[in-house]
Amino acid sequence: QVQLQESGPGLVKPSETLSLSCTVSGSSISGYYWGWVRQPPGKGLEWIAWVYYTGNTNYNPSLKSRVTISVDTSKNQFSLKLRSVTAADTAVYYCTRHPYGRGSDYWGQGTLVTVSS
């Protein structure tokens, strides 16, 4: 079955870069859009970015200046980098699979990233 697993540090210092990876099993990276979504504690969902398997990307305008999303088809992984983090970036970060024209049908379990010194 399809599984997505986020990995990366659970604690990041203010002004540093948050780096997360999502390893995909049970599905090829090829042919799909892949996304990152976050959820601050007790709040709603916020879309961060998506990447197509070809490398095409799109970003939430409110985060665009600080975010990079990339895909590595050889490793069946995609990644997120969020620069210059503050406490407002503390959230559960989810990676998702998003078939063209459909919703995000598979999600990782989510990883809590806390920004604190």
Added chain:
Amino acid sequence: DIQMTQSPSTLSASVGDRVTITCRASQSFSDWLAWYQQKPGKAPKLLIYKASYLETGVPSRFSGSGSGTEFTLTITSLQPDDFATYYCQQYSSLWAFGQGTKVEIK
């Protein structure tokens, strides 16, 4: 950017009730609209895609409708497992979620 606004923010209902949640967009777009259910501590689950298509395995008491700027999620005969928070998402080019609707026990 297309902004999504859900209403109501909270909804109190009883088992067996018919429930409707509305999602309004700041501008018209295609029918690339999805609905998700999220329970505490869990990842969201896809219920509806392309405004009205039921995801495989989702009970038929869930349905979606709408076009343009107004979309609805309807749950006929609310079940105990349906008490959760629901989100709409538009996924045309840039993605955006509504702020969520919590369905709680009356």
